[in-house]
Amino acid sequence: MKTTLRFLQQENARLQEENQRLQDELGLLRDYLKALSALENAADRLSSEQEFFPLLHKILYYALSLLDATDGTLALLDRETKELVFAVVRGAIEDDLVDFRMPQGEGIMGWVATHGKPSLVNEVDQDWRFSPRVDMLFGFDTQSMLCVPMKIDSLILGVIAVVNKHSGADFGEIDQTLLSILARAAAVALSGFDEGAE
Numbered sequence: 001m002k003t004t005l006r007f008l009q010q011e012n013a014r015l016q017e018e019n020q021r022l023q024d025e026l027g028l029l030r031d032y033l034k035a036l037s038a039l040e041n042a043a044d045r046l047s048s049e050q051e052f053f054p055l056l057h058k059i060l061y062y063a064l065s066l067l068d069a070t071d072g073t074l075a076l077l078d079r080e081t082k083e084l085v086f087a088v089v090r091g092a093i094e095d096d097l098v099d100f101r102m103p104q105g106e107g108i109m110g111w112v113a114t115h116g117k118p119s120l121v122n123e124v125d126q127d128w129r130f131s132p133r134v135d136m137l138f139g140f141d142t143q144s145m146l147c148v149p150m151k152i153d154s155l156i157l158g159v160i161a162v163v164n165k166h167s168g169a170d171f172g173e174i175d176q177t178l179l180s181i182l183a184r185a186a187a188v189a190l191s192g193f194d195e196g197a198e
Helices: 002-048 052-067 107-115 133-138 173-197
Strands: 069-078 083-090 101-103 119-121 145-152 155-165
Touching: 052 069, 052 083, 052 155, 052 173, 069 107, 083 107, 083 155, 101 107, 107 119, 107 145, 107 155, 119 173, 145 173, 155 173
Parallel strands: none
Antiparallel strands: 069 083, 069 155, 083 101, 119 145, 145 155
8 A cells, every 4th residue: 555655656746747847848839939920020020121220220139139138249241351340239338349340250259250150158258269358348248148140151241149148047059049040031131232232
């Protein structure tokens, strides 16, 4: 009798844990679907934008909103000087950082611009690619960073970087996927301006 009771208690505890795990997964799926819906709405609005700088501001706004990040920048690649130009900045040092330039290969953003691959770093001080120059110049504290390239095929137009979640939580793979999708939509929208300028 005691053995049966113990088995039933253990099975009940296991089922409760399994139920909690499934509830957590369901919550994550709902959040992901909500984010995808917001992303689809953002992509539609980007494709209809007629002016260049309002488009850049909208891209960064959607990036920060989707990922619950405190700060971020959209940097365009200057192909002549091989520099990233911080075209739009939101957050604590936005007034100081607009038009700031850094070599294409410097820091995590520079690595992304050079290699055309996203980078998710939740402890920047542990990553050899991190450059503390912006933090030191402007008194900022970068804890975590997610950067994705804006590119069409192999042509890199720039980088979107989001920094430090409001909650202090880590960036995750879902965040990287969402930001990469937004960056692709942004690159398509930006390429229309490039074509118009030619």
